[in-house]
Amino acid sequence: MTLIFAHRGSAGTHPENTMSAFKEAARVGADGIETDVQLSKDGEVVIIHDEKLDRTTNASGYVKNRTLMELKTLNASSNYKGKWGKEKIPTLEELLIWLNNNQLFCNIELKNTLFPYPGLEEKVIRLIRAYQMEERIILSSFNHYSLVHCHRLAPEMETAPLYRDGLYMPWIYAKAIGGSAIHPNIRVAPDVIIRASLSMGVPVRPYTINKEAEMKRLYKLGCSGIITDFPEAAVRIREGLKSK
Structure with missing residues (x-):
């Protein structure tokens, strides 16, 4: 499946x-969530996609x-014009505590291509181990040096390179850097690549x-x-195919 x-x-x-977006994903029956982590000025692991605050917060x-x-004083739902009230930027620890109460998988993307964030890998892995979530976490990044570092620190955890340009035999590349799956942009994941990767035992999650x-x-x-912005629709469509 x-x-x-x-x-x-x-x-x-x-x-x-x-947290409201993560809870909605759980409510509609998603199997997992994908999220992004960076470090605050004082070295805390926080969940936010952009390196800049401008697009998703009121700062x-x-x-x-x-x-x-x-x-924590900022409103992370400011671009929703008050529809959901004020939402805070979560920490990774808050998310892991919540994940302990369900069975969702979690793909954590390390946002360390623009800024290297020294120590990000160590801090993320330490938190995952503290909450015994190793079996349910996938670590991904566009920074493949970071993924190699993660694999060396925690060979028991799944890593998956993110990429947006065509790679020749990406399943071989993934294995070469210690990865066990590939997370391509859908534009560079034609059927032939997906089938070949699956046949080599390397999962594909575009x-x-x-x-x-x-x-x-x-x-x-x-x-x-x-990986989709619309998990409710994705679940409905998958269920619809099953019933045919």
């Missing part, structure tokens, strides 16, 4: 990377220049799958997982 990962939570319907400037206490036709194609292919 193709697993459904809710991109930044149910980002198509709720403020992305907030501006870089995440890395604010302490956790300062980040992003960002929001169109019904694309979901159906990937379900029928037996793709390992999809």
